[in-house]
Structures are given as structure tokens and as C-alpha cells.
Amino acid sequence: VRHATAPSTDPADYPFHHDVRVRFAETDAMGIVHHAAYLPYLEEARVEWLERRGHPYPALHAAGSDIAVVEAHVRYVRALRFGDVVRVHVRVPETGRASFAVHYLLTVAGEVAATAVTAHAFVSKDGRPLRVPAWFREAAAAG
């Protein structure tokens, strides 16, 4: 999988979104959301996407496989603040045999706040790489 493509900043390019409300605990002494707190937002949206596609992550985990994060890349455009409702747009642009990438666009009231890409691999419980399963490929193709 090539992750080189920059994620789109047009919400229309994303088939799915999930809203997250900023917690006070996620802010820092600059008065804004700490940059590390974005990764759990992406994860929550990704998990929600999987679930809406009929594959709840806990079931996946119970079935003996996991989705490892092999790369994460965030571009911070506008600060997020306590109380903001962050819309996390999600898209799985392409999947390879061994890995796949997810693109994200974060908006607050329609304004771009951040873009992100994460790259993942399916792994067994003891960490060995697995092929990306057919159902995942289909879910991704369905948008």
C-alpha cells in the first residue's frame, strides 16, 4: 500500500463520519487539544466505521486477530478547543495484501481542523502478519 497520497480536505470524498466531543482532559496548557489526543479520535472513528460495516472490533479481537497500527501521520491545521464537536470523516482509499491505509479529515463546524493518514496491518494475537481478509477488502470497496 502506498500512503503517499495526501488525504482530501473535501468532506464529500469521505463516505463515513463520526462525531467526537472534545474533553477537558484532552486540552493542554496552551488551551487547546494536545496533539497526542487526536490519535484516539481517529481510532474511535475507525472502530465505528468497522462496526457500521458489520465488523465490530471486539468480535474481530475475540476471533484471534488484531489490527496493528504501523504508521500514523497527522497535519494540524486549526486548533481544537474544549467543547468542540469534531467531525472525523473516514475513508479507506485502497487496501493491499498485507496492509491498508485510512484517510481522515477532521472538521469543526465545517472548517478543516486536521487531516491524517494511518497505515495498518492485520496480525495474529502473537503479532504475526496476516493477509487482509476478503470481508475487509469488500467493506473498504463499499466505501
Add this chain to the structure above:
Amino acid sequence: VRHATAPSTDPADYPFHHDVRVRFAETDAMGIVHHAAYLPYLEEARVEWLERRGHPYPALHAAGSDIAVVEAHVRYVRALRFGDVVRVHVRVPETGRASFAVHYLLTVAGEVAATAVTAHAFVSKDGRPLRVPAWFREAAAAG
């Protein structure tokens, strides 16, 4: 185990201490360390105490038992700020058959910043309660 006794605010009552440096990620929009960030400080100091007593937590975990947190109580006296070196004083005042309590005093440059008590139980990997082992009782008695 009775956890009713308030933890002492005198560092001399604590046989062990461990220093933690406040991370920027742990501050919040009030400009101070978020109250939830204290619990990992207590945990880090507790783990360090165990290790210095000859029982590194990873070995304990590998041997099939875990130490569950059954209660946590923190009193916040003075705010902690980014860059502060927090001295976490640790004491295990008494151990029962099934559980034990740990007392903490947090100081910055000698000033009391917080006190805390956590209560714990030894459990098997599948969560069943275990008796507090003899070695732990001895480590606690040794201070």
C-alpha cells in the same frame, strides 16, 4: 484492610520515594496538571517500589498474577505545573489477607502537592482473587 487512615503529610513517614517530571501532555487548559494524570504518577511510583523490593511487576505479570486497583482516592492540595519535579513518597502501611493499601504523599520542592491512597488486590490472570503473597507482606513490613 481499612483504608480510613488519612495518608501522612510528613515525608519522614515514607520509606521510599520516586521522582516524576511533569510532561506538557499532562497539563490542561487551566494551565496545570489534569487531575487524572496523577494516577499514572502513583502507579509509576508503586511499580518502582515493587521493583526496588526485588519484585519487578513485569515478572509478577509473567508469573500469572496481577495487582488490581480496587480503589483510588486523591486529595489535590496545590496545583502541579509543567516541568515540576514531583516527588512521590510511597508507603504500604498495612496488608490484609486479600488486599492492601498504599499511601502516597506528593511534594514539589518540599511543599505538599497532594496525598493519595490506593487499595489493591492480587488477582489471577482471569481476575479471580488471590491471597496477598508472603513476599509482599514481608516487603511491606520492611518499609
Add this chain to the structure above:
Amino acid sequence: VRHATAPSTDPADYPFHHDVRVRFAETDAMGIVHHAAYLPYLEEARVEWLERRGHPYPALHAAGSDIAVVEAHVRYVRALRFGDVVRVHVRVPETGRASFAVHYLLTVAGEVAATAVTAHAFVSKDGRPLRVPAWFREAAAAG
């Protein structure tokens, strides 16, 4: 304010609740939600309670006052797991002149998972104590 009363384990005693979904980022290597992650759940529910009572926290903050956490006490009864929907029941049992306490009951599918008490003080932006405002007292009395 006396915080000695234990929080009720009967949901009927709580006039308000807020649901939180457990994030994978909040779990730990014991496979359950880390004990420190509960405090942001309580905070999110408290903030939501304030907002439903007509006093969004960001407005409060913008108006120059803050609500400091002076104490937090959690009893962990049953572990929380990734994907659980945690119902955080909230109640403000009594308010004093200078401080107030909040009681919490956490349930998953109707089962008690934890109880908690936090104690708070209103403070100015530079940290000086303020009296608990009349509107807060009324909101608390209204349940």
C-alpha cells in the same frame, strides 16, 4: 461539605446520566480500562450535567471562573472493557459555601461497574477560591 456519604448504587437515586463508549486507547495490558481513564468519564458526565442545566463549562470558563477538582475517590467494582457503553449517573447531593461534591454511579448494561465521588471548588482564573454561585446551588437543588 462533607464527602463522607458513600454514593448510592441505585440508579434511581440519580437524576441525570450520560453515556460514554470505552475507547481502545483507554484499555491497558490487563485487557480492561485503565483505572486512570475513569476520571475523564466522570468529568465528561459532570460537564454534560452542567450544560443540560444551562451552564456550559466553556461559558463559565470564558466568564473568568473555573471549577477546580479538590478530591477524587473511585471504587472499582467490575472491570470495563473496550466497546462497553458506560452509563455515568450523576448527582450533586449537597453544596456548601465554598465547595460541592458530586456522586457518580457507573453501570454497564445495568450492572454496577464503579462508584465515585469528586469534590470541587469554584476558583478565579488565578486560582483564588470563590463562593459557590447561586445558580449552581439552584441547579444542584433541581437535581
Add this chain to the structure above:
Amino acid sequence: VRHATAPSTDPADYPFHHDVRVRFAETDAMGIVHHAAYLPYLEEARVEWLERRGHPYPALHAAGSDIAVVEAHVRYVRALRFGDVVRVHVRVPETGRASFAVHYLLTVAGEVAATAVTAHAFVSKDGRPLRVPAWFREAAAAG
């Protein structure tokens, strides 16, 4: 500043390092350090680098400027586990007028665990961009 260059995996290319010990709170239900927890490690190492170069971040902050994170990119190579001592190697390969990049190599016992790049801008307290100050440029050039 171009951030395209991949960070080196050779510790000899890094003039500075800082050790971080993995906390239990940073692990997740896969038994490894959660991917979001790496960003505070990078931040801690960056702050330490600044301090050793004679510019403690709190002083910088008190003087009215902040260092914003505009981009973060992590490649996760080997999992980190509870108790691991992570050596975070730090390098500031080049600085532009308005921004700079930091490269990181994370190793555990000499093995590569991750590489990362963060991009930053100096900003005033109200978020306006500032030029990268001369002292920073000199500190970066000094390695």
C-alpha cells in the same frame, strides 16, 4: 522546511538522547504501548533537548511564545512493552524561517522500535506565527 527526508535509523546520526520508561498506563489491551502514547515520549525528549541547549520550555512559555506542533508522523517498527526503557534519539536536521522539523529514533536495548518526525512553528500566545528565533537556529546547528 521540507519534512520529506526519512529519519535515520542509525543512533550515531543523533546528537542527543533521552530515556523514557514505559508506564503500565500507556499499554493497551494488545499488551503493548498504545500508538498515541509515543507522542508524549517525543515531546518529553524534545523538551529535554531544548533544556539541555539552555532554553527550558517553561521559560520560553513565560516569555510569551509557544512551539506549536503542525505535523507528526510516526512509523511503528517493533512494539514497546511495559517496563521497557525507550531511548529517544533527537535531532533537528534543518530549520526554516517559519518552521522546523525534529527527527526521532526510538530504540530499546539497541533495537529500532520506531522513527518519527514532528514539524513545528513558533507562535505567540494568541497563536500568530513568529519567526524561528536565532538562538533556536544556533542550538539546532550545534546538534
